[in-house]
Amino acid sequence: METRYPEIMAPAGSWASLRAALQGGADSIYFGIEQLNMRARASNNFTLEDLPEIASLTKEQGVKTYLTLNTVLYDHDLPLMRRIVDGAKEAGITAIIAADQSAISYAYKQDVEVHISTQANISNIEMVEFYSHFADVMVLARELSLGQVQNIVEGIEERQIIGPSGELVEIEVFAHGALCMAVSGKCYLSLHAYNSSANRGACKQNCRHSYRVTSDDGNELEIDNEYIMSPKDLCTIDFLDQLLGAGIQVLKLEGRGRSPEYVKTVTRCYREAARAVVNDEYTPEKVDRWIQDLRDVYNRGFWNGYYLGQRLGEWSKVHGSAAEKEKTFIGKVLHYYPKAEVAHVRIKTKELSLDDDILIIGKKTGVAEPNIKSIWVDDQPVEKTVQGQECTLKIDAEVREGDKVYLWEDRDQ
Amino acid sequence: MKITFFRSKCIGCNYCVEAWPERWQMSKRDGKCVLIGGKKKGQVYRADVGEYERKYNQRAAEACPVDIIRID
Numbered sequence: 001m002e003t004r005y006p007e008i009m010a011p012a013g014s015w016a017s018l019r020a021a022l023q024g025g026a027d028s029i030y031f032g033i034e035q036l037n038m039r040a041r042a043s044n045n046f047t048l049e050d051l052p053e054i055a056s057l058t059k060e061q062g063v064k065t066y067l068t069l070n071t072v073l074y075d076h077d078l079p080l081m082r083r084i085v086d087g088a089k090e091a092g093i094t095a096i097i098a099a100d101q102s103a104i105s106y107a108y109k110q111d112v113e114v115h116i117s118t119q120a121n122i123s124n125i126e127m128v129e130f131y132s133h134f135a136d137v138m139v140l141a142r143e144l145s146l147g148q149v150q151n152i153v154e155g156i157e158e159r160q161i162i163g164p165s166g167e168l169v170e171i172e173v174f175a176h177g178a179l180c181m182a183v184s185g186k187c188y189l190s191l192h193a194y195n196s197s198a199n200r201g202a203c204k205q206n207c208r209h210s211y212r213v214t215s216d217d218g219n220e221l222e223i224d225n226e227y228i229m230s231p232k233d234l235c236t237i238d239f240l241d242q243l244l245g246a247g248i249q250v251l252k253l254e255g256r257g258r259s260p261e262y263v264k265t266v267t268r269c270y271r272e273a274a275r276a277v278v279n280d281e282y283t284p285e286k287v288d289r290w291i292q293d294l295r296d297v298y299n300r301g302f303w304n305g306y307y308l309g310q311r312l313g314e315w316s317k318v319h320g321s322a323a324e325k326e327k328t329f330i331g332k333v334l335h336y337y338p339k340a341e342v343a344h345v346r347i348k349t350k351e352l353s354l355d356d357d358i359l360i361i362g363k364k365t366g367v368a369e370p371n372i373k374s375i376w377v378d379d380q381p382v383e384k385t386v387q388g389q390e391c392t393l394k395i396d397a398e399v400r401e402g403d404k405v406y407l408w409e410d411r412d413q
Numbered sequence: 414m415k416i417t418f419f420r421s422k423c424i425g426c427n428y429c430v431e432a433w434p435e436r437w438q439m440s441k442r443d444g445k446c447v448l449i450g451g452k453k454k455g456q457v458y459r460a461d462v463g464e465y466e467r468k469y470n471q472r473a474a475e476a477c478p479v480d481i482i483r484i485d
Binding site: 034035036040041074076077079080081083194195196197200201202204 | 441
């Protein structure tokens with residue numbers, strides 16, 4: 001019998017991130033289009049016209065595609081919602097991820113597979129039973145402990161709760177990435193402060209700022225941590241064996257707003273870890289290595305979420321990232337010679353030296369991560385190249401004209 | 414007074430309509446806002462309207478969460 005590995009579902013907030021997810025070994029990707037998704041503010045959302053290309057690119061690699069349609073919907077959104085569902089069906093997108101009953105109902109009527117979003121906050125077996133009339137896969141509420149997750153998975157088996165496909169309902173959970181202090185998509189902070197509804201994908205993240213508590217008479221309350229509403233990022237890689245042991249079939253990685261190198265690294269780490277668990281090769285040494293790799297890319301520090309039963313969140317200590325590596329833009333690819341595996345690059349800022357690690361990121365390239373072994377300027381080998389120069393670099397991954405080149409170095413802590 | 418509206422960035426929140434429905438309405442086609450009387454020039458829509466509308470359109474601009482309405 002073929003070994004069944006859990007599905008690794010990666011975020012795709014842009015073409016480069018989508019390619020990065022594929023390079024990282026994602027089994028499925030999720031993405032939003034137009035303004036009806038939880039990243040509506042993002043400038044690089046996909047459009048309806050992109051659906052066929054997304055579908056064909058992912059089908060080539062046997063990767064499933066999920067379209068997020070999970071904002072609060074108003075009356076005037078309904079025609080667009082229907083067009084998006086119709087477009088998804090026509091393009092052959094695997095499923096839509098929805099929370100609003102209008103989207104769930106319409107997709108179901110159109111025979112489009114539906115997954116229930118975390119915005120529905122499914123937290124008990126009766127809710128699973130209710131939504132099973134419409135959906136085969138459900139994301140559980142983020143506040144559940146491992147034991148509660150396991151009870152729900154076992155309940156599905158015991159009650160034989162099947163979805164529209166006739167198969168037992170599958171359970172998906174968030175395994176890694178940002179957590180909100182509110183129920184995702186059920187928060188009014190941003191609306192109160194900026195008139196910008198998080199529930200419509202326009203979150204301004206005021207929970208991520210530092211705050212001071214001041215009394216009416218001007219006395220400031222001393223608090224240990226000013227980031228009182230900004231949880232650290234969820235990380236489950238150090239207890240993934242327990243998470244998968246609870247019967248989870250899909251591991252969802254958060255990060256549609258994050259960079260391509262983040263997507264590639266996180267996807268790769270969780271794919272390797274999930275396979276290691278299933279193959280009985282999951283060791284503390286490997287876990288340490290994955291955690292170090294995860295620390296290199298964007299993070300607010302890590303905690304285990306609510307899975308292991310913490311009563312209170314662990315709060316971030318900083319605004320923004322605690323990543324241990326950072327990327328700095330240095331130039332652009334002018335041309336790539338595939339036979340020679342050489343990239344012609346213009347250095348626009350800073351300098352590049354032998355043995356530097358770089359990232360090359362582009363819409364079709366995704367993320368290439370070469371180490372620089374040779375630099376040529378004016379047909380002469382050199383040890384470094386500086387701002388304003390053009391150089392050729394030996395790059396064994398295919399890159400393209402217009403791709404951006406970044407230094408990838410340890411961050412000053 | 415002139416209104417400039419960067420429509421492609423609209424997220425369909427409806428606040429401009431709440432502020433001044435005489436000049437703003439939601440499109441049933443794509444769920445984004447329409448500047449009534451606006452003419453498309455490149456990526457933006459523009460409209461010249463009476464000065465008496467200024468305070469209402471100002472409210473719409475201030476209410477817009479993505480800052481895509483400009484009043485001159």
